Amino acid sequence: MRIAMQCWYVAGFASDVAADKPLARTICGAPILLYRDRDGCLTAIPDACPHRSAPLSAGRFHQGTVHCRYHGLAFGRDGVCVHNPHGPITASLHAKAWPVAERHGLIWVWPGSPDRADPALIPDLSFIDRVHPHGRFTGYLPTAANYQLCTDNILDLSHTDYLHPDTLGGGSITRARPQVSVQGDVLTIRWENRNEIAPPAFDRELAVHGECSNTVHEVVWSAPAIMKLTVTVESCVQGGGRISQTTMHVMTPETDVTTHYFVLSTRDFRTADAGFNAAISQFVNTIFATEDKPMLEAQQARMGTSDLWATNPVILPIDSGAIQVRRILDRLIAAEAAAG
């Protein structure tokens, strides 16, 4: 796998792991086990006993300790071996824990050098925490495509006009043309539409429907594959209203050709309406699951490789953001390699 390693990756939602509910998941090609110790703190270790590779996820979990079901070695906080029934506990018995953090309802893991894992590098997603619980929802989409294809999908929103023509798109984003700007390792793309009817899924949330609006789609990408997509729609009609939705699209490589796709969506309208929240959550997640995921997987299947360039793709103006992001990643990966 060709990925940046000195990065925080999202491994799951905080709620995926409870005291009695560990989580086994392959992250960046490595099968890891996430569990909580007696204090509820997370530990991330390889899901293979250091002794004989037995999957620890098949073990017994008791008070924050995992007991290997094959020969009884037990591991506690940070993967420290706390019990060896067959002899002394030596340093080689400790599982090599990955740095792990819990922030904004997400579990973040760091596959690179532990001494470089600075929690301050975790992107600030605190805006999520400030939204009423009924004004936000999440989604998880395991997708059989390379994570960069999943990233490209968000960096080129013109796809909504063709893949989601009756809901998230409809033609306006294609007309808008993307404006790309880069600041350091952060890339921003904006699509601005003035005096056009907003895409159907947004138009119907305004106070006045079927009239012109000013719409801005903005995607802010940061490494390795964390995207904040904000859609703002302001009706051109008096009293038509203004709505905004901000959705995190986070891609974590599972393997070279599979991705954990995490969604966290917030909005500034009907934020206290539990029924509406459930409905829009199902609506959006269904679009992603039945339209984006099959397309990404079919694309990956057709490519037959995780290297986009090997397919000799024709480049269009809409690819500008995606290509610059690939260059930034290439530079980060090269820098890691140079740093040894």
Added chain:
Amino acid sequence: MRIAMQCWYVAGFASDVAADKPLARTICGAPILLYRDRDGCLTAIPDACPHRSAPLSAGRFHQGTVHCRYHGLAFGRDGVCVHNPHGPITASLHAKAWPVAERHGLIWVWPGSPDRADPALIPDLSFIDRVHPHGRFTGYLPTAANYQLCTDNILDLSHTDYLHPDTLGGGSITRARPQVSVQGDVLTIRWENRNEIAPPAFDRELAVHGECSNTVHEVVWSAPAIMKLTVTVESCVQGGGRISQTTMHVMTPETDVTTHYFVLSTRDFRTADAGFNAAISQFVNTIFATEDKPMLEAQQARMGTSDLWATNPVILPIDSGAIQVRRILDRLIAAEAAAG
């Protein structure tokens, strides 16, 4: 894949593709899409958008044009890009069309250099068109075996005595011994039986059953894998009659170890009997599907390679035709390589 490329291959039946019914099929290792333009003419292009490899077969088809469902590029006759919503149409956006032709109810494609694709090279199968529709039937058998194993099966009809002992064989073909002759790149094999009871499936179509006949099986092979098998049975009994059946067996490589096996069968008896035609079609296709296909697939599975010679096979006199055909193909492939 080691195949001849400067050849016409059958991609399907003409009826497989209609105005609103495209066909996605892998031919010679390449996923291609077949569709009809507004005039009903066929186009064959890679089933992957030149932009991002999205499968065009998942696109929208409208009046002879296919619209990619991912970013809206559209392709018309001969794969020409007729719409790019994101900028000008450039030559790089045209899909690389394969030469395609429709002849004798079959779709023929040419995977090699387009400038060498001469429709005059398509074998003349016009005898099929001259048979009453109730005097012919077709079959399609996707088979998980290398196409040359499928060819070998027809080039050595002694197998009918053991694989189809109660229907197409029974022992006589083994006794006949094959007579092989080669003219240019066309190979002919004949098995002649005099004064023997014909194989059960033929004997029962004579006016007098269970009596001696003179039977000739003849296979004419032409490159790459097109075989015309004619069985003629003439009763030795006065009034016993004479029947003849001619069946095309056409093998198109899908991948190195899978084959599209097409069957087109005609006969000169009961040619206007729709009920009999349906019955014999089911009878023959069932034999192929339940006896030949499983054997070919088991053989391929046991071989574990698409290279027959790697299995160090014992050679028998019955292999004579198959081996000479493999030599002709080897020579054609070598000539293509030499021609660059």
Added chain:
Amino acid sequence: MRIAMQCWYVAGFASDVAADKPLARTICGAPILLYRDRDGCLTAIPDACPHRSAPLSAGRFHQGTVHCRYHGLAFGRDGVCVHNPHGPITASLHAKAWPVAERHGLIWVWPGSPDRADPALIPDLSFIDRVHPHGRFTGYLPTAANYQLCTDNILDLSHTDYLHPDTLGGGSITRARPQVSVQGDVLTIRWENRNEIAPPAFDRELAVHGECSNTVHEVVWSAPAIMKLTVTVESCVQGGGRISQTTMHVMTPETDVTTHYFVLSTRDFRTADAGFNAAISQFVNTIFATEDKPMLEAQQARMGTSDLWATNPVILPIDSGAIQVRRILDRLIAAEAAAG
């Protein structure tokens, strides 16, 4: 595959092959066919016709002869070609038979040089034949793990304390610590427990339950993967009784990562009780199938390789027997390579 070839391997139970019931099975990576000739003697040949690799297991079996269903070649005792409908029988038509022997209810095959296949090298398991039929049972467990992992499982019985804590283990074997001794190419491991309650599955067979016993587990390993496990439990209580169970655990590589796991268990108690025998057979085989097999397969999946050392395992004292066995096997394999 890295295995010893100049060895007898168990291919199945004698009862798996009858006059009209051949057995196709992959042994040491090679698909072979086992069948009985008219005298009931076993033949083992490749399950692929020398002519065209058609699987002979799909052939017709008649009076000790197998007739290939593709072109009619027939093979009798020792794989000798007894019928060629297409010409003379030549030496190249004989199938290359593997040495095969039937002993103690098992079929033994020798994948190495036939001239070195001495039946005297088959381990003496005649003790099985001397046990009343109701005092013994068998088991067969196809397991998706390298055969050495399956061997390791028996050579380190401490696993019973964690994988089978309520039946075959419970903690005592961990406390016993293994005593390993090697004589030539035979390795013996003993675990002795004095004045402890025997594992539940054994304690309940004593005359007095829940009281202290002296228990010995002994495993005798011989190449390539034949293990005799004897458990002897003697109650410390007057009249508590003494029971013993001897179980052969025999591992035959199917492929590099799959194993034919054969079990033959005998005991010296309730040996004439058919109902009890059926119950204990189901009890033991269920433990192996639902606890050992899944663990071995999960371990293999996590390892992702058949080479234990590539996983850089931490070594514990309990691995002593397994590691010495791996060394003996490495030595045998190296000696075979040196002998050419």
